[in-house]
Amino acid sequence: MAWQETAPGWERWRTQLAKNLSPVRTWLIRELGPKPGDTVLELCAGPGDTGFAAAEIVGERGRLLSTDFSAEMVEIARRRGSELGLRNVDYRVIDAERIELDADSVDGVLCQSGYMLVADTAAALSETRRVLRPGGRVALSVWGPPDRNPWASVPGRFLAERGHMQPPLPGEPGVFSMASEERIRELLAGAGFGPAGVQEVAVRWTFRDLDEYQRWLMDVSASLALTIGGLPAEEKTAFAARLTEAFVPFAADDGYEVPAVALCAVAS
Numbered sequence: 001m002a003w004q005e006t007a008p009g010w011e012r013w014r015t016q017l018a019k020n021l022s023p024v025r026t027w028l029i030r031e032l033g034p035k036p037g038d039t040v041l042e043l044c045a046g047p048g049d050t051g052f053a054a055a056e057i058v059g060e061r062g063r064l065l066s067t068d069f070s071a072e073m074v075e076i077a078r079r080r081g082s083e084l085g086l087r088n089v090d091y092r093v094i095d096a097e098r099i100e101l102d103a104d105s106v107d108g109v110l111c112q113s114g115y116m117l118v119a120d121t122a123a124a125l126s127e128t129r130r131v132l133r134p135g136g137r138v139a140l141s142v143w144g145p146p147d148r149n150p151w152a153s154v155p156g157r158f159l160a161e162r163g164h165m166q167p168p169l170p171g172e173p174g175v176f177s178m179a180s181e182e183r184i185r186e187l188l189a190g191a192g193f194g195p196a197g198v199q200e201v202a203v204r205w206t207f208r209d210l211d212e213y214q215r216w217l218m219d220v221s222a223s224l225a226l227t228i229g230g231l232p233a234e235e236k237t238a239f240a241a242r243l244t245e246a247f248v249p250f251a252a253d254d255g256y257e258v259p260a261v262a263l264c265a266v267a268s
């Protein structure tokens with residue numbers, strides 16, 4: 001995915017993303033359990049809000065390393081961190097597959113909606129284990145199965161059925177590449193982590209109408225933006241009709257509330 005290109009979109013939707021994802025963020029911070037004075041690394045941080053919740057807890061004696069492999073995303077996090085007045089945060093471009101930090105150098109690692117999109121998730125988790133001090137925890141979230149996440153599976157299925165996009169092959173990175181408890185446990189164990197605690201966390205994406213949902217989708221997903229943006233006019237109309245039909249059950253008083261389920265895991 002061309003994350004550099006989606007960075008402006010992530011900044012535009014930052015407030016709404018942070019609000020809707022707050023149950024996941026709360027789970028991750030609670031299970032990571034950072035303490036004052038700790039060093040916490042956030043991988044794939046995007047706009048950075050999850051790590052910022054940890055920065056408040058680790059306090060002046062502690063440190064948050066807010067990182068992403070997209071320099072544009074790191075700049076968004078830097079702007080947000082300075083708006084919040086946080087002074088205990090380092091902002092760095094870091095690829096989760098090759099973490100440029102010493103072994104045993106951080107107390108905790110956070111990664112929200114990141115590992116499933118990394119080209120080599122097993123490498124990223126091994127690197128995570130390497131930089132964690134003994135006993136240090138990783139707290140991560142990924143998206144659960146497609147049928148519980150229509151916000152992503154409805155457009156994906158439409159585009160695959162109509163031949164506009166190849167569905168990802170097993171093992172390829174993608175929104176659903178870690179969508180089961182077994183897969184998460186297997187990957188964590190393979191990277192040298194002990195038994196993982198895994199839980200479902202439900203969230204809701206709220207939209208004023210389906211136009212807003214489509215704008216959001218195009219803004220936060222580079223691959224969908226390219227594919228949907230390049231559709232002929234009649235296919236765009238068919239796409240809009242599919243959404244209208246599929247999202248009827250999610251109509252709410254003031255727009256749409258589209259359900260989503262994250263799988264959250266903690267391990268050390």
Ligand SMILES: C[S@@+](CC[C@H](N)C(=O)[O-])C[C@H]1O[C@@H](n2cnc3c(N)ncnc32)[C@H](O)[C@@H]1O
Pocket residue numbers: 003004017043044045046047048067068069070073094095096097111112113114117118119
């Ligand atoms: C779906 S966004 C999640 C952002 C943020 N964690 C959140 O939940 O709002 C995924 C992020 O992972 C980053 N990313 C993808 N592959 C990466 C890699 N190999 N190393 C570091 N960051 C990566 C992208 O640039 C993007 O910011």
